[in-house]
Amino acid sequence: MIDVNRQGEVWIFAEAEGGKLSDVPLELLGKGRELADILSVPLGAVLPGDGVADLAETLFAHGADRVYLAEHPMLAHYQAATYSKVICKLIETHKPQICLYGATPIGRDLAPTVASTMKCGLTADCTDLQIGDHTELKSKEHHEKLLLQIRPAFGGNIIATIVNPRRWPQMATVREGVMKMPEPQAGLTGELIRCEVSLDGFQAPLEIIETHRREKKVNLKAARIIVAGGAGVGSRDNFRLIWDLANCLGAAVGGSRAAVDLGFVENDHQVGQTGTTVRPALYIACGISGAVQHRAGMDESAKIVVINTDPDAPIFSVAHYGIVGDLNDVIPRMIKAIRGGEHIQDLAKAAQA
């Protein structure tokens, strides 16, 4: 536990498993920059690992003012005991006011361990972070400029805003894809701080015997257009329709969890709270009812087109364009219309007239 420290920095955990930065820490830098600017404090990135010094450049380019580099052979592979030991030490020394982690398998293992050691609060899977004031209900004590940690709860039926007024640092995890990644700026630099790591003689409890990592096959986050299918598609064979529409739009294919569970499409394609959060220019939802957990992962798409036989399906609540109809009938018409190319604008005009 550290004292409330108004000058404390905003920190993000720079997860670099396998010697590479994933997208999450860079996304966190975007949000972190915003928060640090409101608080008028520096933005720091904590980078544990072995031989990862080169990654500091990328962190600076995405907005970090300082990189706390903690290198040690024992940090080459992540494990909760070693990483939390190093991070807790840094927190005690530098007393940051906010620490953000990606809600990745590593972040969700590390952050609770750190929170338990520091006896501070932790809010999981935030979908937004803001700075704001809070008055305690009982004592009426007023706290200025706290981290407002906003997250869905109860299966997405409520949105809760959580604060940690007293026991700092204020910590939260954020799911991949939820925050926008800032554009890297080549000119940006910052201060590289090499931290002393005292792990000599420490016995790491886990022996890591084998590791197998596979690259994600689909990158939904980078897709400009996503065509997504749900249980309403009916079968894996019929999912061909979704692939066909996606192909003729140059789009990626997404799926609801029901579609994944039914084996229509692989789980890399899942959109939603427990899948990928996406915000493409266009999201076409076919045969998806729009459960809260699904909407949470796609409702920030710039344009949403819905095709569903049920006019009362909740997915229509986030739609910009909606067609109440059978996808087996509508999708072939769409493919025809898109392939139709030139004529289409005329047809459209005719329809509007």
Place this chain on the structure above:
Amino acid sequence: MGYNCVVCAKQVPDTKQITGDAMKEDGTVNRGALPTIFNPEDLNALEEALAIRDAHGGTVTVLTMGPPAACDLLRESLFRGADRGILITDRRAAASDTLATSYILACAVRKLEPDIVLCGRQAIDGDTAQVGPQLAEKLGFPVVTYLEQLQSLEDDVIRVKRNVGNGWEVVSCKLPVLLTVMETANTPRPRAARRMMKYKKALAPLELADADAGQLDTLKEKGLLLEAWTLDDIGAEMAWCGVDGSPTKVHRIQSVVLTGGEYHELPPTDEGVAELIGELIEEHTIG
């Protein structure tokens, strides 16, 4: 060599069944209107523990913190094969966040001196997945999250395959250890009919209208006594429990309201589809 396993399990509202009625006017959840269930992944944790006992001997104790109604979860555990059920129930534990919950569970687990503690990966009411790692830290046990397969258990060394999202790894470590178990690790065994016949009569003292010592002894003799512990029984310090022990506070709760129907509806005809595609091209969304 047998292993003493403690399974931490939580009774949770069935978030899939949440309808309008479950939300109160002020945006808070009307817990009374929700059916409660055994947190799904805690059933996987229980199954993993039962499998360890079946293979190596030892005991399986299920520990839950919650209101008296959580006795149902303990009976359910007995139906499925657990040896012992313990409820931690105390008004002063109400409103505990994950840090306070893990502190309280740690005080109770220590009394049980387990070799292996098993948690579900996460509970569906909050999906935080924090209590497992925090409980391990409090106990000073190593934590292995996302267990997908227990590969071996020999003497005091366990070897586990864990899911790390974009792949998997195999790790080994010495006991005692805390494991968090994924849904994909196993298929929970069903209730056993004979155990149901017997344990549906299992009761905690607080479920007896006016329990006399004799009644409690009879239950205990028959192995039908569910234990209920208070915070005093486990020596918990109040500063770390309940509201006081919880650094996180709720600032605001909003219920999610669907904003209905502000979209452009098009008919499922060639013309409708053409208009849609035409507009998307015109606004440069596609094309």
